[in-house]
Amino acid sequence: MRKSMKPTILFSIVCLTFTLFAGCKKEPVGTEANPLKMFFVPSEDTEGVMLSAEVIAKFLESYVSKEVYGKEKGFYIKAAIPSSYVAVVEAVGTGRADFAAINTFGYVLLKNKKQYPGEAILKTIRGKNETSYKAQIIARADSGIQTLEDLNGKKFAYTDPASTAGYVMPSQLFKAKGITVGEEVFAHRHDNVVTMVYQGQVDAGATYYSPPGSDGVPRDARGKVKTQFPDVFEKVKIVDFTDSVPNAPWILRTNIFGEDTEKYEKVKKAIQEGMVAFSATEEGKEVFKNLYSITGLALSSDKDFVELLEMFKKIEGEESH
Known part of the structure; x- marks a missing residue:
């Protein structure tokens, strides 16, 4: 009797293990169960930053849904503010953050030291078209x-x-x-x-x-x-x-959709266009003004920050001698 139970028990364990792993598998980024996580650096009053962040996330959620799926809802975004500047960088590295308003040195850490999978997709403008x-x-x-x-x-x-x-x-x-x-x-x-x-x-x-x-x-x-x-x-x-x-960039985690580069580029384009569009509206101007004193956004890439990264590499080199 015991011998006849072994295959059954083994089969049950295999099935249970498979079920558990299948259940633990994350839904794709942007779904309701796994929304795109948008992080903001806690450089100012957290409550005020969060108010602006949630308005931006709501607008962007609708904009990306229309551009990617052709409907009002379908792509979900959740805003969050970690406890420190470095926490934003580490969140990108561990996959807990997908899109982030990062500070300039945080970008340097991400690219030069940590080499996490993130790229600059937007740059911040302040005052009279100031980009630094x-x-x-x-x-x-x-x-x-x-x-x-x-x-x-x-x-x-x-x-x-x-x-x-x-x-x-x-x-x-x-x-x-x-x-x-x-x-x-x-x-x-x-x-x-x-x-x-x-x-x-x-x-x-x-x-x-x-x-x-x-x-x-x-x-x-x-x-x-x-x-x-x-x-x-x-x-x-x-x-x-x-x-x-240079003003701090907004970065997107490059591996949010794994090897599906086509979807990544489509979502990236929608995020870029949506953020720039919202920053140009009357509501957006007020929201971004309250958020880090931003007066506008412009499309960007890592190419815009090559000199910055090289400057910090030089500083790090001098400090190590």
Whole structure:
């Protein structure tokens, strides 16, 4: 009797194993069960970023559905904000993120160091057709800090170790100028850095800089806390700037559909066109303005960032010697 049961038990185990593996198989990206995951860097107030992200995802979901399937619904997208800049990069590498608004240094990490399967498909525009940006060093107006040299030994706030304007560029500037700040703290977000400087928690800090708009109103990181601190532009001054680097790209994970390159190119084209189209609408202009102070989007590719990648390779080479 026992002998006759063995084949049956073995068959049952094989069937169960097959069923479990079949059940665990993921649905294709873009389906309702496995929506395309759209990640955003947490450089500003997370709640505000998420509000904009969800509106963008909703518009893009409808646009891509029409372009790919010819109907209102059919391609699904879900927006998400991880806990850090590097988390966005790692999410692309592990397949947890498919499309991402990544920061400039995050793109460098993804392409140069990690070599994850992602490509730039859009570039960000700010202000009057600006495709590059720089970091600013800020301090309280009454701090007595006038030049970079005055920062020696001072308590300094950065945003995140993987932030281009909030850490990478200013730390490179200090190294080039022979500046050694005192205690260093990481505030995680640009608005937090401004707040810490304003309240005197630190002597100075680094954030992103954007030139004033056509109305003359400053658009740098200080503006993010103007509601809480109406006199922030008077109380917090700009001490100096770093060199400029290209605005951060939007990247798409190149293996989201495996070897189905035809579907990938079709979805990629729909995402590019949809994002650019939405950024040109009145609603889109307001949404993107609230999201990282973006004033427009343009088609892009990795070719637009070759010089940037080479520059960072050179920096890494110098630091290793």
